[in-house]
Amino acid sequence: DQQVKQNSPSLSVQEGRISILNCDYTNSMFDYFLWYKKYPAEGPTFLISISSIKDKNEDGRFTVFLNKSAKHLSLHIVPSQPGDSAVYFCAASSTGTSYGKLTFGQGTILTVHP
Amino acid sequence: EAGVAQSPRYKIIEKRQSVAFWCNPISGHATLYWYQQILGQGPKLLIQFQNNGVVDDSQLPKDRFSAERLKGVDSTLKIQPAKLEDSAVYLCASSLGGRGVSSYNEQFFGPGTRLTVL
Numbered sequence: 001d002q003q004v005k006q007n008s009p010s011l012s013v014q015e016g017r018i019s020i021l022n023c024d025y026t027n028s029m030f031d032y033f034l035w036y037k038k039y040p041a042e043g044p045t046f047l048i049s050i051s052s053i054k055d056k057n058e059d060g061r062f063t064v065f066l067n068k069s070a071k072h073l074s075l076h077i078v079p080s081q082p083g084d085s086a087v088y089f090c091a092a093s094s095t096g097t098s099y100g101k102l103t104f105g106q107g108t109i110l111t112v113h114p
Numbered sequence: 115e116a117g118v119a120q121s122p123r124y125k126i127i128e129k130r131q132s133v134a135f136w137c138n139p140i141s142g143h144a145t146l147y148w149y150q151q152i153l154g155q156g157p158k159l160l161i162q163f164q165n166n167g168v169v170d171d172s173q174l175p176k177d178r179f180s181a182e183r184l185k186g187v188d189s190t191l192k193i194q195p196a197k198l199e200d201s202a203v204y205l206c207a208s209s210l211g212g213r214g215v216s217s218y219n220e221q222f223f224g225p226g227t228r229l230t231v232l
Contacts, residue, residue, distance in 0.1 A: 043223030104156030
């Protein structure tokens with residue numbers, strides 16, 4: 001039962017353009033969402049998060065959008081840089097019932113070409 | 115600030131052997147997590163500790179996996195006996211674990227231990 005899904009295994013973007021990574025979830029109890037970035041041979045690093053009381057959160061070049069009715073979130077990276085090439089994981093938690101239990105998607109490999 | 119430390123980085127064993135992984139979380143982080151990441155999948159939570167008590171071990175295969183967190187700091191994860199399907203990267207993470215959703219959910223990960231079971 002895949003409660004968090006990232007349906008695009010990979011995405012290729014030109015430097016300077018926008019990268020849009022998508023994530024869908026099925027569990028309506030999820031109310032906190034995060035994006036993690038992972039380079040080869042390293043652990044995931046926290047990128048940005050959003051609570052279900054918001055529909056947008058911005059941090060520099062990174063913006064996360066949440067559409068609760070569609071159970072969909074997306075990560076926008078503008079402008080994309082070659083150093084952004086990594087695997088991006090979407091994660092979700094239900095803060096009311098299980099603190100810190102993150103459910104991860106399968107990941108999307110982002111490649112930004114110079 | 116030192117990050118989450120894990121050892122070993124790589125381990126190759128034969129099936130039915132036992133193996134142990136070690137994790138040292140960020141100083142002051144009350145919550146510690148062990149995840150299993152199989153190739154092509156996202157990390158899956160195995161066990162969560164709050165200080166030295168277990169908060170969630172619902173996805174830990176308890177017939178072969180065990181974990182402990184001594185004195186609420188370092189932790190070890192053991193597999194005995196290992197199966198072929200245990201081949202994965204084992205990630206340790208920690209978080210502040212205090213009040214507020216971000217203190218639990220914004221987790222800091224170590225580099226992981228890549229386990230290959232032959």
